[in-house]
Amino acid sequence: MRIAIHGKGTMGKILKDVAGEQVKFFVDEIEEISENGKIDVVIDFSHFSKIEKLLEECVKRKLPLVVATTGYSGEILSKIVEASKSIPLLLSANTSLGINAMQRVLKEISPKLQDGFDIEIIEKHHNKKIDSPSGTAKAILSTIQSVLTEQYNVVNGREGVCKREKKEIGIHSVRGGTIVGEHTVIFAGEDEIIEVTHKALSKKIFALGAIECAKFLNGKNPGLYTMDEIFN
Numbered sequence: 334m335r336i337a338i339h340g341k342g343t344m345g346k347i348l349k350d351v352a353g354e355q356v357k358f359f360v361d362e363i364e365e366i367s368e369n370g371k372i373d374v375v376i377d378f379s380h381f382s383k384i385e386k387l388l389e390e391c392v393k394r395k396l397p398l399v400v401a402t403t404g405y406s407g408e409i410l411s412k413i414v415e416a417s418k419s420i421p422l423l424l425s426a427n428t429s430l431g432i433n434a435m436q437r438v439l440k441e442i443s444p445k446l447q448d449g450f451d452i453e454i455i456e457k458h459h460n461k462k463i464d465s466p467s468g469t470a471k472a473i474l475s476t477i478q479s480v481l482t483e484q485y486n487v488v489n490g491r492e493g494v495c496k497r498e499k500k501e502i503g504i505h506s507v508r509g510g511t512i513v514g515e516h517t518v519i520f521a522g523e524d525e526i527i528e529v530t531h532k533a534l535s536k537k538i539f540a541l542g543a544i545e546c547a548k549f550l551n552g553k554n555p556g557l558y559t560m561d562e563i564f565n
């Protein structure tokens with residue numbers, strides 16, 4: 334597989350090490366990939382401000398794309414969906430296989446626990462992370478919401494004098510030190526608590542998962558894919 338990495342930050346560099354000879358281009362700007370250079374998949378670990386241009390170029394050149402960058406707006410998300418009508422595109426806010434397994438567990442247990450348990454999400458990351466809550470926490474929230482039978486309000490953080498409502502999901506961000514990434518969903522019931530946690534111990538897991546995404550996407554028809562399809 335011939336990979337182009339878009340984004341020369343921390344993740345781009347780790348991915349370059351892990352993917353080794355499969356990496357044909359390692360660029361900060363999509364235009365640096367020569368038009369006649371043969372590549373099978375572009376993997377993006379960059380900055381949300383660069384996604385729009387990346388989509389335009391990948392659509393123009395018919396290049397399959399893994400978008401692993403987070404922090405983009407709803408407007409950019411619509412452009413991602415639009416681009417996926419022309420190219421195979423896999424979108425994942427967390428490419429680790431463990432988080433995707435956790436999502437499966439949450440899909441299974443959330444509807445069964447929704448009546449007797451309060452649901453809270455806590456995410457922890459290093460002190461350099463720019464977006465809060467993390468893209469993964471948002472993805473976890475959306476997985477839980479997708480299987481609950483009733484509408485829940487989302488509460489970002491808590492302060493002041495105000496009791497928790499029954500039909501709400503709290504989401505909390507902690508930032509500090511070099512924490513790679515931790516996500517916990519707490520189901521707190523009467524006299525019992527269930528916690529589902531994933532802890533990333535190094536960023537290598539995201540790079541390995543992104544390569545799995547690229548392998549999956551290689552040769553696929555245009556469409557919007559997620560890591561759920563890899564598990565299937």
Ligand SMILES: NC(=O)c1ccc[n+]([C@@H]2O[C@H](COP(=O)([O-])OP(=O)(O)OC[C@H]3O[C@@H](n4cnc5c(N)ncnc54)[C@H](OP(=O)(O)O)[C@@H]3O)[C@@H](O)[C@H]2O)c1
Nearest residue numbers: 341342343344345378379380401402403425426427428539
């Ligand atoms: N899907 C996943 O599993 C996963 C895992 C980890 C991270 N991520 C996401 O992947 C992205 C990259 O992560 P990273 O740890 O590699 O970040 P990073 O080290 O900050 O690198 C990000 C890249 O974007 C550029 N950049 C940073 N701020 C920018 C700005 N304001 N405008 C334009 N370019 C900017 C950086 O260039 P400079 O070095 O010149 O600033 C660098 O090339 C982030 O969105 C992160 O949340 C996703």
